[in-house]
Each structure stands twice: as structure tokens, then as C-alpha cells.
């Protein structure tokens with residue numbers, strides 16, 4: 001199915017959230033990092049301000065700043081309503097209520113938008129739709145991070161996941177995926193088949209992390225090249 005802006009609901013997280021979701025140490029932050037499906041997260045922008053380099057890939061980056069901004073304005077009230085309707089699926093600690101959550105997400109997305117055009121020029125934001133092969137060299141990155149895309153959207157299917165993860169592991173030594181539950185806060189049905197497929201040639205681990213917003217969503221999947 002073609003990637004269309006009218007079907008996108010932009011939703012972006014921060015560097016602080018990425019740090020917790022992926023248990024990023026100071027050493028990790030200095031690695032060559034690929035952000036997979038970073039969308040309108042402020043992770044790349046904040047890392048760049050801190051003098052660190054992240055390359056983010058996402059088909060969202062085929063659109064202009066104005067188009068993404070417009071789509072954020074169109075969808076923010078829908079997202080607030082959906083979050084209110086599903087409030088029982090989340091732990092309201094860091095974000096005390098749905099309005100506070102949407103305010104934080106809009107701030108992160110504004111941070112992204114401020115950086116977007118410069119980031120495009122600097123090739124930190126690259127328009128790319130997985131599982132299509134990327135132009136990156138084998139093992140160009142030390143670490144790939146995938147927040148709220150793979151495994152969360154289990155409806156993308158097994159073939160999509162296996163092909164996408166295979167391409168990411170071609171270009172990166174390690175991939176961390178968070179969370180490993182789906183939108184209904186159930187363990188992703190695909191998890192076992194993904195683990196079984198990749199543990200033949202890679203080291204695969206489930207690691208508990210400090211971040212938990214979706215109930216039960218405090219684990220990441222780590223797939224790394226055998227040393």
C-alpha cells in the first residue's frame with residue numbers, strides 16, 4: 001500500500017524517552033546511530049544539538065515541513081480523543097494525563113520541525129520506505145534504534161518484519177526495537193518467529209528497560225551481530 005500523508009498520524013518522542021526506551025549509555029550515544037522510522041521524533045534534532053550524529057530514515061521525509069506541520073494540526077485532536085478513550089492501556093506517571101501527553105508530543109514535534117529543513121540538507125533525515133534496500137554500506141552503523149514501529153505494528157506481517165530487520169542488520173551491527181508489545185498491549189504475535197529466525201545467525205536478547213508507558217511495555221528486543 002502506498003505511503004500517504006493522509007494516513008499518517010504524526011507522533012514524536014524525545015531524546016530523554018529514547019534514552020530510557022533503549023537504555024542508552026553515554027557510550028552508546030557516541031556510536032554511529034541509525035533511527036529507523038524516527039518520523040517527527042526530536043531525537044535526531046536533540047542529538048545534533050548535543051554534537052552527536054544520527055541518521056533517521058522514514059518515508060515521512062518525502063513531505064515538506066509545511067505538509068507535516070499541517071498534518072500534525074489536523075490529527076492532534078483525534079490523537080487526544082483516542083488516548084482518552086484508551087487511557088486504561090497506559091501508566092499515567094511520567095505524563096499525568098492525556099492532555100499533558102499531547103502537549104509533550106507537540107513540543108517534541110515542533111523541535112523536529114525546527115530542525116527538519118537543515119537536517120534534510122545535512123542528510124540526517126532520509127526519505128526511505130523499508131523493507132526496500134537502503135543505499136547504506138554494510139555495517140555503516142554501530143546501532144540502529146526502532147521506536148514504536150516494528151513489532152508494535154504487527155499487522156505489517158511476518159515477511160515485512162523479516163525483510164526489514166534483515167536489511168537493518170546488513171547496515172548496522174546491532175538493532176534495538178521498543179516496545180515488543182502491540183497496540184493492544186499484548187505481546188506481539190510475531191515476536192517468537194522473529195526471534196527464532198534471527199537467533200540462527202545473531203545474538204538475540206529481550207532486555208528490561210526503565211521506560212514503561214504502555215502497560216507491560218518495558219522490554220526491548222536486541223539483535224546483534226555475533227562477535
Ligand SMILES: C[S@@+](CC[C@H](N)C(=O)[O-])C[C@H]1O[C@@H](n2cnc3c(N)ncnc32)[C@H](O)[C@@H]1O
Nearest residue numbers: 012013037038039041058060129130147148149
Ligand atoms: C508511531 S511513529 C514513531 C515515531 C518515532 N520513532 C517515535 O517513537 O517517536 C511510526 C513511524 O514509522 C514510520 N514508518 C511507517 N512505515 C515505514 C516504513 N515502511 N519504513 C520506515 N518507516 C516507516 C512512520 O512514518 C512513522 O514516522
